[in-house]
Amino acid sequence: MNPPAIAIDGPAASGKSTVARLIARELGYTFINTGAMYRAIAWYLAQQGVPATDTNAVISLLPGIPLQFGKENSISTVLCGGRKLTTELTLPAVNDSVSVVAAIPEVRAFLLQKQREYNKSEPVVMEGRDIGSVVFPDTPFKYFVTASPEVRAARRAAQGLTDSIDERDKNDRSRRCAPLTQAPDALLVDTSAMTIDQVVQLIINDIRLKLAR
Numbered sequence: 001m002n003p004p005a006i007a008i009d010g011p012a013a014s015g016k017s018t019v020a021r022l023i024a025r026e027l028g029y030t031f032i033n034t035g036a037m038y039r040a041i042a043w044y045l046a047q048q049g050v051p052a053t054d055t056n057a058v059i060s061l062l063p064g065i066p067l068q069f070g071k072e073n074s075i076s077t078v079l080c081g082g083r084k085l086t087t088e089l090t091l092p093a094v095n096d097s098v099s100v101v102a103a104i105p106e107v108r109a110f111l112l113q114k115q116r117e118y119n120k121s122e123p124v125v126m127e128g129r130d131i132g133s134v135v136f137p138d139t140p141f142k143y144f145v146t147a148s149p150e151v152r153a154a155r156r157a158a159q160g161l162t163d164s165i166d167e168r169d170k171n172d173r174s175r176r177c178a179p180l181t182q183a184p185d186a187l188l189v190d191t192s193a194m195t196i197d198q199v200v201q202l203i204i205n206d207i208r209l210k211l212a213r
């Protein structure tokens, strides 16, 4: 049996990254941001001048992309050609193309292996769109973190980012392969009127209850 895997899914700017990171820290688990993995591929394609809509070109490039997935201080990292990617991952070109790249089944299959690998040897808090539905369908720890569209737009603007999150959400919900969805057994957490600390405590309490069983 694998160590515990905490699955945190939800739409863009729902606060799931912040919450997932704090939960991982409190539990001493590794934090994995799967969005960064999709973003790294989108960034690489943009660097190469390959449009995300050119599915065949994306698929043929995929095995040769010099990506490395690691971790630093219990937080996942993505490197490309030995360079650690950070601010590159939120460039406008990446925001605009990532949900197109993420809809390609071959891209998802490629990353699925890497995502599951993280949990073979250690407990993880993993955030994304399909973690409870596809990556760890058997985990009892599934949380779907959301907020009203107004609150999410305000949160993204407060980060100083102009990112068309509606467009991305639409793409993420409507794709055929592993769409953004609340797994039937996931706990829905609407964070619109909650503080970050309240969300973290609610989820941690649920995890601890389940771990004690």
Ligand code: CDP
Binding pocket: 011, 012, 013, 014, 017, 034, 035, 036, 038, 039, 098, 099, 100, 102, 103, 127, 128, 129, 130, 131, 168, 169, 172
């Ligand atoms: O920045 P934000 O939290 O909105 O998104 P993210 O977690 O960085 O994910 C960026 C994009 O990657 C999403 O809009 C999805 O298109 C894709 N993604 C996905 O398809 N599946 C995941 N498990 C994680 C991200």
